[in-house]
Amino acid sequence: MTPGVDAALLAQLRAVTGEAGLISDPTRLLSYECDGLALLQQRPACVVLPRTTDECARAVALLHRAGVPIVGRGAGTGLSGGATPVEGGAIVGLARMREILALDVENRTARVQAGLVNVDLSFAAEQHGLFYAPDPSSQHACTIGGNIGENSGGPHCFKYGSTNRHVLGLTIVRHDGSVLDLSRVQLDPLGYDLLGLFVGSEGMFGIATEIVVQLMPIQPVVETVLAIFKDLDGACDSVSDVIAAGHEPVALEILDRLTIEAVEASIFAAGYPKDAEAVLLIECEGSEAEVASSLDEILAVVRRRGAIDVRRARNAHERKKLWAGRKGAFGAMGRIAPDLYVADVVVPRTKLRELVLGTTRIAHERGLKLSNVFHAGDGNLHPNISYDRRNPDEVRRVLEAGDEIMELVVKAGGSLTGEHGVGLEKQAAMTQVFDEPSLRTMCAVRDAWDPQRRMNPGKLIPVHACREMRGALRPKA
Amino acid sequence: MEPNALVDYVKSLDCIHCGLCLRTCPTYQLTGVESSSPRGRIYLMRAVAENKLEASDPHYREELDYCLVCRHCESVCPAGVRFGEMMETARAGAAKAAPRGALERFARWVGFQVVLPSRFWLSLSISALRFAQRTGLLRLAAKFAGARKEALLSMPAAPPASERRSLPERTPARGAQRGEVALLEGCVMPELFGRVNRASAAVLADIGYACRTARGHVCCGALHAHNGELEGARELARTTIASYERLGDAPIVVNSAGCGAHMKAYGTLLEDDPAWRERAKRFSKRVVDFSEFVAANAPADWRPHAAPGLGKLTYDDPCHLCHGQQIRSQPRELLARVSGAERVELANAESCCGSAGIYSLLRPGDSQAVFEPKARAFAASGADTLVTANPGCHLQWESGLARLGVKARVVHIAEVLAPSDPDSARANVR
Numbered sequence: 001m002t003p004g005v006d007a008a009l010l011a012q013l014r015a016v017t018g019e020a021g022l023i024s025d026p027t028r029l030l031s032y033e034c035d036g037l038a039l040l041q042q043r044p045a046c047v048v049l050p051r052t053t054d055e056c057a058r059a060v061a062l063l064h065r066a067g068v069p070i071v072g073r074g075a076g077t078g079l080s081g082g083a084t085p086v087e088g089g090a091i092v093g094l095a096r097m098r099e100i101l102a103l104d105v106e107n108r109t110a111r112v113q114a115g116l117v118n119v120d121l122s123f124a125a126e127q128h129g130l131f132y133a134p135d136p137s138s139q140h141a142c143t144i145g146g147n148i149g150e151n152s153g154g155p156h157c158f159k160y161g162s163t164n165r166h167v168l169g170l171t172i173v174r175h176d177g178s179v180l181d182l183s184r185v186q187l188d189p190l191g192y193d194l195l196g197l198f199v200g201s202e203g204m205f206g207i208a209t210e211i212v213v214q215l216m217p218i219q220p221v222v223e224t225v226l227a228i229f230k231d232l233d234g235a236c237d238s239v240s241d242v243i244a245a246g247h248e249p250v251a252l253e254i255l256d257r258l259t260i261e262a263v264e265a266s267i268f269a270a271g272y273p274k275d276a277e278a279v280l281l282i283e284c285e286g287s288e289a290e291v292a293s294s295l296d297e298i299l300a301v302v303r304r305r306g307a308i309d310v311r312r313a314r315n316a317h318e319r320k321k322l323w324a325g326r327k328g329a330f331g332a333m334g335r336i337a338p339d340l341y342v343a344d345v346v347v348p349r350t351k352l353r354e355l356v357l358g359t360t361r362i363a364h365e366r367g368l369k370l371s372n373v374f375h376a377g378d379g380n381l382h383p384n385i386s387y388d389r390r391n392p393d394e395v396r397r398v399l400e401a402g403d404e405i406m407e408l409v410v411k412a413g414g415s416l417t418g419e420h421g422v423g424l425e426k427q428a429a430m431t432q433v434f435d436e437p438s439l440r441t442m443c444a445v446r447d448a449w450d451p452q453r454r455m456n457p458g459k460l461i462p463v464h465a466c467r468e469m470r471g472a473l474r475p476k477a
Numbered sequence: 478m479e480p481n482a483l484v485d486y487v488k489s490l491d492c493i494h495c496g497l498c499l500r501t502c503p504t505y506q507l508t509g510v511e512s513s514s515p516r517g518r519i520y521l522m523r524a525v526a527e528n529k530l531e532a533s534d535p536h537y538r539e540e541l542d543y544c545l546v547c548r549h550c551e552s553v554c555p556a557g558v559r560f561g562e563m564m565e566t567a568r569a570g571a572a573k574a575a576p577r578g579a580l581e582r583f584a585r586w587v588g589f590q591v592v593l594p595s596r597f598w599l600s601l602s603i604s605a606l607r608f609a610q611r612t613g614l615l616r617l618a619a620k621f622a623g624a625r626k627e628a629l630l631s632m633p634a635a636p637p638a639s640e641r642r643s644l645p646e647r648t649p650a651r652g653a654q655r656g657e658v659a660l661l662e663g664c665v666m667p668e669l670f671g672r673v674n675r676a677s678a679a680v681l682a683d684i685g686y687a688c689r690t691a692r693g694h695v696c697c698g699a700l701h702a703h704n705g706e707l708e709g710a711r712e713l714a715r716t717t718i719a720s721y722e723r724l725g726d727a728p729i730v731v732n733s734a735g736c737g738a739h740m741k742a743y744g745t746l747l748e749d750d751p752a753w754r755e756r757a758k759r760f761s762k763r764v765v766d767f768s769e770f771v772a773a774n775a776p777a778d779w780r781p782h783a784a785p786g787l788g789k790l791t792y793d794d795p796c797h798l799c800h801g802q803q804i805r806s807q808p809r810e811l812l813a814r815v816s817g818a819e820r821v822e823l824a825n826a827e828s829c830c831g832s833a834g835i836y837s838l839l840r841p842g843d844s845q846a847v848f849e850p851k852a853r854a855f856a857a858s859g860a861d862t863l864v865t866a867n868p869g870c871h872l873q874w875e876s877g878l879a880r881l882g883v884k885a886r887v888v889h890i891a892e893v894l895a896p897s898d899p900d901s902a903r904a905n906v907r
Contacts, residue, residue, distance in 0.1 A: 020508060027536035028510065030524055031517035038494045049509050076511060077496040095509030115509070117500050140553065141496040266555045334493035334556025388490075 004066035005045035005090065013048055016058045021096065023047040032091055035076040035083040036138070038339055039389060039398075040424050044071070044085035049093045053171055053179060053209040056092065060207065061177025063090050069454045070175075072203040074115060074146030077138040079342045080423030082150055082202050086457060092207055094145050100124055101210065108215045109168060109185065114145025114208050121213070130215040133160035136419065137327040148208050151200030153419030155251040155326065156283075158377035160216065162419060164199040169212030172198065172205070175450040183212055197445065202421050203456035205449035219285035222250075223295055224319040227280040227307040228273055232256055232372070234306035235278040236352040239376040241301045242282075243349055247294055252377030253281040253326055259373045259384070262332040263325045270325025273309075280307070280376070281326055329373045330384070336369065337386035341398045344420040345409040349379040355412055359383040362404045366397040380418030381409075407432060422460040430462045483570030484563070486526035491558045492519045498550035498560075503829045503847045504543050512540050515550035515560050522567050532567075533575030541568050543843065545836055546703050547796035547829035552803075561801070562745060568705025588835075589706050593664050593696045594713060600641070603668040607635035627841040631880070633669055633872045640671050648678040648688045655685035658770070659724045659763075661731045661740075663868070664696040670868055676895035677732045677767055683896055684775040688730070694720035699739035700834050702746065714743050715753055718760045729760075732767040732891055734867035735834060738801030740764045766798060768866060768890060772807035775814075781894045783818035787886065788861030790815075790893065791823040793851070793874070795867035799827050808866060808890050815893060823863075824854040832873030848877045855885070862886040864893055 005024075014022045023029060024046040033041040045068070050056035063070050069089035076083050085091050094115030102111040105128045110121060118139040121132040135154035136142055142152070148170070153162040160166070169183035182195055189195065198205050229235045235254050242252065255263070260272045260279060272279050282298060284291045299310055313319040333340045347355045356372060359381065363370035369386045383405055387398045406416055406429045416426045416433060430439065442461055446453065480486075498515040499505050505514035512521060521537050524530035530537060541564065548561045576582065592598040609615040610632070619629040644662055658681060666674055681688045698713030717740070721729055731737035739746075741764045747757040792812060798804045805827075812820050831837060831847030855863060855878070863878075863885055865871050874887040 020510075023510060023512075025536050027521065027530060027534050028512040028517075028540070030530065031512035031514075031520045033520075034494070036494060036496060047510075075496055075499055077499075093509065093511075095505075095511075098509075119500075138496065141499045263555075266557055267552065268555055328497070328555035331493055331495035331497050331555030334491045334495075334558070338490040338493070340493050 004068050005088065009062060009066050009068070010046060012062050013046065013059055016055055016062070017048055017050050021049040021051065021055070023049075032073070032076070032085055035073070035081060036079045037081040037084065037423070037425055039341065039395065040081050040084050042085050042087040044091045045088045047091040047093055049096045051096050053173065056097075056207060056209050057173045057177045057179050059092060059177075060173050060175070064176045064454070067452075067454070069457050070207075071456050072145070072149065072207040074143030074149075075117070075138075075141045077142045078146060078150055078421065078423065079344065080150070080417070080421045080425040082421045082423040082456070082459060083146070084424055094143060094207075094209070097209065098143070103128070105130065108217070109212055110215055111169075111183070111210060111212045112144055114148070114211055115143050118142050118144055118147060125215050126218070129218050131218055132166070132213060133157070133216045134163045134166055137330060139327070144211055144213065145208050148199050148211060149201070149203045150419065150421035153375065153378070153380065155253050155281075155323075155375055157419070158252060158375060159248060159250040164196065166213050167195060167199050167211060168214055170195060170198060170208050171210035172208050174206045175452065175455050180206065183210060185212055200421070201449075202423060202460050204446055204460060206455060221288045221291045222283065222285040222319065223291050224313040224322050225282045225295065225299065226272065226311045226313075226322055227282060227299075227302045228276045228309040228311070229278040229280065229306060230276070230308055231306065232278040232356060233353050235280045236356055236376065238280055238302045238305040238307070240350050240352055241305060242298050243377065245297070245301060247298055249282050249284045249294070249298060249377065251281065251283040252375070254372065254374055254376040255279050255281070255326065255329060256372040258336070258369070258371035259329050259333070262335050262371070263329050265335055266328055266332040268324045268328035268332065270321050272325060281322060326373070333371065333384060333386060336371075337388055339387050339389045341385040341387060341402060342420070343381070343383045343385070343402055343405050344417045345381050345383070345406060345414055346418040347379045347381055347409055347412060347414040349377075351412055352376060352379060355409060355414070356381065358408050359405045362401050362408065366401050368394070368397055368401055375418065378418060379414070403429065424459055427460060427462050430460070480526050480528055480532070483532040483567070483574055484522040484525050485566040486523070488559055488563050489519050489523045489526065491556045492516065493556055494520070495555065497553050497555060501549040501553050501828070503545055503547060503549070503831070504843075507843075507846055512536075513543055515558075518544060518567075519558065519560070519563065522563060525567075525570075531574065532571050538571050538575070541571055542840070545796075545829050545831065545833035545847065547833060548800040549796060549828060552800045552827070562742070565702050565705060565707060569707045572705055585706070589701050589704070589709050593700060596695050599664060599668055599695070603635045603641065604638070606632060607637070610635060628838050631837070631841060631876045633876065636669065636671070641668050642671055643667050644674055644678055644690050646690055646692060648682055650685045650687045651682045653685060654687055656727075656774070657687045657689065658727050659721055659729045660688045660690055661697065661729060661733070661736060662690050662694070663733055663736060666733060666868055670871065670889065673732060673868070673871075673889040673891055676889065676891040677730070679895045680771060680781075680891050681730065683781070684771060684779055686774070689724055689727070691720040691724060697736045697740050699736050702739060703735075703834050707746075711746060711750070714746055714757065718743065718753070718756050721760065721763070722756070726763065728765045728770060729763045730765055730767055730770050732866065732889065734766065734795035734798035734801065735869060737764060737766045738797035741802060766802055766804055766807075766866075768798075768807040768811055769802070769804050771894070772810050780814055780816050782897065783815050784893065784895075784897055787818065787888070787893065789819045789821060789859065790862050790864050791821050791855065791858045791860035792826065792864045792890070793823050793830065793870065794826045795865060795870045796827075796829050796833075798866055808864070811890065811894060812864065818893070821858050821860050823858050823860070825850070830870050830873045830877070832867075832869035834869055837869070837873055844873070845877065845880075848873060852877060852881050852883060856883060860885070862888060864888055864890050866890050
């Protein structure tokens with residue numbers, strides 16, 4: 001790679017974004033070394049913070065001409081290293097692009113800049129009885145643009161689907177600074193579904209700068225229930241049973257004992273009983289009658305599977321508290337160790353119990369502390385391993401455990417990622433899921449978007465399959 | 478120098494880099510730059526401890542200075558990172574690693590060591606300020622002040638000498654006495670907000686509490702600690718503790734959020750001082766915020782009357798009350814008790830107004846940039862009067878709204894709750 005960030009280029013970039021929109025001193029660049037995956041760090045040569053699509057396009061064009069690799073970044077909260085910089089490359093940060101450009105209440109759509117924080121859209125839509133459904137646990141920090149890159153999920157995506165189900169249009173700055181306008185809303189894609197391709201492309205196809213999303217109506221009745229278990233198995237089996245019985249709650253989330261302890265010690269203490277081995281968070285919504293009948297049946301299943309207590313949130317405040325605990329779980333683990341590795345595997349829901357057990361065994365065999373908090377309804381497990389990155393041997397064991405967890409899950413018919421993306425973290429494991437022709441097809445699609453492979457290079461596609469290093473499939477000059 | 482002495486490394490390890498703090502941080506909101514966020518600043522502190530960054534690095538120091546230490550991040554941090562304390566240590570460390578220039582050192586010495594702890598110098602300074610403001614001398618000086626022009630002109634209006642008198646040593650309860658408390662008069666409070674102190678004492682008297690002051694005590698050292706002057710802060714903490722020990726063990730009511738939050742943390746400040754550790758902890762337990770005390774102790778049927786001319790009220794949470802002391806509901810409950818007052822909520826009431834102690838004087842431009850969204854929220858609320866509970870915020874709101882041409886009153890919550898004329902009420906019960 002030829003890093004071409006020199007004083008002349010910096011001056012040109014500064015002319016585009018203004019003094020405040022360019023960072024090139026080594027000190028401040030330090031804080032961009034990693035994203036939510038603090039395990040892997042690389043130092044960028046500069047960070048560019050455009051304010052508009054036009055500024056973004058001009059900056060990218062300059063970087064393109066200089067041959068500088070580009071990594072797009074929202075809030076840097078991703079957990080797979082999708083926004084980890086390339087050593088000597090540029091970060092194009094969207095943190096100054098956070099306007100809501102239009103809120104179309106009648107058509108239930110919003111047009112936003114990509115750096116808008118996820119929850120700010122729902123706050124703005126709330127007064128019109130609408131909300132934005134994808135709700136990653138980091139929704140108070142992460143950006144809609146970052147969600148597009150990783151095709152993010154969240155507890156409520158069990159019912160509503162992940163980000164790709166909610167994106168209607170995009171304005172994209174391509175690798176060379178040209179602007180691709182896919183913002184005309186089409187309910188059924190005409191021609192190739194470029195939008196569909198772009199969502200989840202982890203910043204390798206370009207940078208989304210403006211986004212049209214659909215908003216959902218807030219349901220008249222929402223009920224949130226906390227079911228308390230003396231063992232984790234009972235909670236897992238409840239979820240399998242609830243789904244097998246054909247119920248459709250909005251969310252089904254499980255937290256295990258270690259997670260409960262960390263959350264209860266934090267400011268997000270939600271009143272989860274500390275002596276429980278697991279809690280299952282259930283949310284149902286709809287009309288009053290719908291909610292009442294389905295909740296009754298779900299609770300019957302849950303009790304049959306050994307729930308020792310069931311607590312209903314009595315009002316919006318209590319419901320918010322139950323969810324704040326769940327969503328603060330990742331950060332709360334900072335109380336247990338300085339670092340946390342969050343795996344993100346998807347398993348068949350009928351095998352929840354055995355795979356949760358399997359992941360725990362893998363960690364314990366290596367003397368690691370593992371906690372579980374997961375979107376049980378989707379079969380999306382987050383086995384969390386607490387560690388200290390200053391201990392190289394522990395880091396090695398964490399990575400090893402991560403690999404083995406992925407291997408175990410793939411063998412059981414599952415997948416590598418539910419919502420965090422592949423990034424750097426799961427790149428090598430891609431070969432377990434995809435054969436050579438599939439990976440080559442992915443490479444070909446990527447080359448169509450970015451022939452020089454300078455957008456977020458070194459992510460997602462395993463290096464030996466794409467032969468970036470060996471040069472067998474040399475990128476076009 | 479041992480890098481671990483320059484930052485609080487152990488506390489920095491609590492941060493797991495999740496980023497939930499970003500959205501709450503006023504300086505990240507303004508810039509979108511991650512090193513200007515709590516997570517980014519902690520990352521830099523860790524880099525200092527791990528020998529990857531010099532504590533004397535100018536960009537590092539700038540990021541530390543740019544922070545308002547509003548501690549909003551602490552209210553959303555799932556890992557419970559104690560960011561405010563980390564900032565105090567890091568600021569002290571950066572000053573050790575690269576001493577400030579001679580002029581700045583002198584100015585800080587005058588401010589922190591001479592003026593703040595001394596009633597005489599405080600009083601003299603405010604008299605001089607009033608003189609300069611009344612005669613136009615200040616405007617003249619501002620013309621030659623260059624970059625400091627704005628700061629000089631936005632200095633608070635010094636009240637006349639008649640306003641600037643101390644509380645009596647004891648204010649008796651009105652009617653039957655239900656208890657006795659100590660009230661912190663503070664350093665700048667008697668000079669700039671004598672009326673707030675009198676209103677506070679009047680409210681306490683009104684709910685049946687006699688109130689005493691610690692003669693001769695001036696400054697609690699909060700401003701010192703926030704600005705990394707930790708030795709000065711410890712010295713003042715010891716003086717403060719000793720002064721209030723002389724008043725027995727009655728609760729110490731504090732009507733300044735910044736001072737209250739700091740005094741509640743004396744136990745931590747003097748943790749490494751074996752002679753004072755236990756006394757500090759005992760002292761901190763006595764400290765109670767004004768709203769916290771009144772809400773907990775006012776008779777159930779206590780209904781203060783709205784002072785005339787206040788109109789519609791809205792309450793803005795001082796950072797060191799809501800984030801520093803987790804006090805949010807009490808001031809609202811108290812305002813809801815006021816008969817004849819309409820109250821509306823202020824959007825983003827928990828975000829910083831940009832005052833941040835002496836930040837508004839040190840960095841007037843940044844302080845005003847932080848204030849602007851607050852002013853917009855106030856205008857959108859439709860309120861006539863802004864209610865606060867901290868002198869710094871009080872001054873910031875007064876000067877900020879005036880600068881933007883917004884006509885509104887700014888009052889301390891004690892002024893809303895006090896019998897219509899606190900001074901005459903005081904006279905009545907004497």
